[in-house]
Amino acid sequence: MTDILHGPAPQPARRSLSLAWLGVVPFLAFALLFLILPTLQIITGAFRNPAGEFTLDNIANLFQPSILSAYWISIRISFASAFLGCLIGFLMAVAITIGGLPSWIRSPLLTFSGVASNFAGVPLAFAFLATFGRLGLVTLILRDWFGINIYGMGFNILSFSGLTLTYLFFQIPLMILIVTPALDGLKREWGEAAAILGATRFQYWRMVALPILWPTLLGTFALLFANAFGAVATAYALTGSSLSIVPILLFAQIRGDVLQDPHLGYALAFGMIVITGIANFVYIWLRSRAERWIK
Template structure:
């Protein structure tokens, strides 16, 4: 009897210790859960509820049907085009940069420096980024002045305009390319050197290796990264508003005008615009998560 009680006490000790560690682990997650509830889940639910209400607080579908107005559809289309262009170019350029630092045989300090810079640049947006591009390639920007003085090239007379579709796309690339470098580098690390060596032994060319091995393995990651970049660009508002003001009719600027404007003030329509953005970016992020889970099996 004494031995049995001692055995029970021995097993109860580690079990209680594991439960204590588990409770402490949950305690560490509480700040994140509170932050997500207050600044992500709560505001999202508030926007969704507001999208289905009129100014009197009554349930209605009028705000959602208003999204099919030609002006609003045009704003969504321009936003989608800018997001596709910046995501496509950002994914393409970022992939080659990431490949160069991962498999290009460059010194290790090049990779660490590039990754560090990418971590900073991918979060550099809003008014500072807009001012930086205006000071660089604006009409009186440093690069614009230098090209005109040194080579007689006036990029604005040649058709370039920073406050336009391609100007905003160029600005978005500043944070899209570094973000692509950060999220595609682990997938490139998953390409094992043995695969290339085996394909070379079997007589495969470099093109055949990429067509039959490299790209099929990386395709889920590449598509997932593209979707994440698309969602990242589609939801950007501070940079677009600070750079173009109301000269470019995109959804974030139209949403801002509905919620904060003096003439177009209609908060519930703004909530409906935000709801449409949530649906589009949410679908992109869900597809990214699914594709990432498929791609991670090659990293094990």
Template sequence: MNSITRGKWLALLCLVPFAVFFIIFQIAPLAWVMLHSVQVESTWGLDNFSKIFSSKFYRQAIQHSLEISFWSSLFGILIAILGSYSLRRVDSRLRDFVNAFANMTSNFSGVPLAFAFIILLGFNGALTMLLKQAGIIEDFNLYSKTGLIILYTYFQIPLGVLLLYPAFDALREDWRESAELLGAGAWQYWRHIGLPVLTPALLGTFVILLANALGAYATVYALTTGNFNVLPIRIAALVAGDISLDPNLASALAVILVGLMTLVTFVHQWLLKRSYHVAR
């Protein structure tokens, strides 16, 4: 056995622990969920999915999850684009501080984040009272869909900055200088050079932000005590609820959630291929 063959076998051997953990903690739970999603008591069928799509309550949960995830991801990535680009133009010490702060705040979620927003933007929150006294707002409900979009956007921004900041390394300064020498304005530079180069990173980041928002549970539960109708709340209620205990229906909801993310991923891949062909 030559050295190349031994190296391949060694690499495969090192891959075994990862493969075992991946099967146990990724494939096996997904298979269990998919299996139980088509199980109704002692029979098999699609009754769980029929119940979900025929119920206005569960359709509302799907709609709320998609709306909150989409808008928070969109606002988050727009702010992250501006922030990441601006970081390239500032002093290195400030840049390092902002990156470290973004890394820290990207993990600031769940109960602490919900508590912080209640103090700031709750019905009697400090910022809410100041804005009302200044006449900027008349009525604001943090516990509504709009409030949740603002809350989700907050924890999307640091993650977006961390993901997009390295992507701006692909933009070389001499490209801008060459475009200016050829008479191109700022809009033409971004339209024909900047955005096509950044498109894969932008699409990938947007998909990650969508997944991050779709699966968020602790923050919205801590803020609304489980009273706002989104998919993660409904799944948890069906798994851990004392009255509405139905793990098979929860599995069907989880499959729908996985299906939504799969659809988003396929769209992402299609857009990437299309942007690649257009760029060529």
């Protein structure tokens, strides 16, 4: 009787694969071919000898004094450029968000930051050589107009300080792009409430704003550290082999030199993956905490 009144029971709807997934197929293919598979090749190669047998010798060779020195120099350059990039970028972001600068400055600065944060490699190295090299524009202006010889004072573009300065060109814009939304998320009511309670501007920043922004700042520092640690094209084009950092040492082992050892190169890359992976994990974790604060 029920079947007659209501007709046949409805069939459960079949779940079909959404065509929207086709939009991410290029991304998934790109990630598989140029990220996942090469990373797996590096990891497996780091634990194999030329005969294809499992070994820990490649990892043990990472503790050679020359390789440890290269890692230490890379860590120092990455730390210095990340710290200065965070400090300068944060101050610039504060200036364009809540610092009272004219609003028309913000859009051009963010646009330039989007371009500069991805400007690296040979063009960036050439730009800094043409600017701060021994015959660079700024070097000659300081020497001829102001009597300041920066190379006589110990500066060298092909050195630790020179490479750190070059890295700042893309570190500062990246910091601006990341921290600006966090500064926009600071609610005006928090500042007004602090002022009503008698807090000075310094006390507001020390007790309210900076504690809220702290996870974002630390996370961005970790991201900038990883960004500098993995940079190879700019460092190689600028300094060549005059500065022994891990990316250049890795490039020499993979590309081929007198002491070519591809599997040692895999081990060097594996060490870089571990360090940058830890830095990126810290960034993601702290960024999630910062987003909960802003919400």
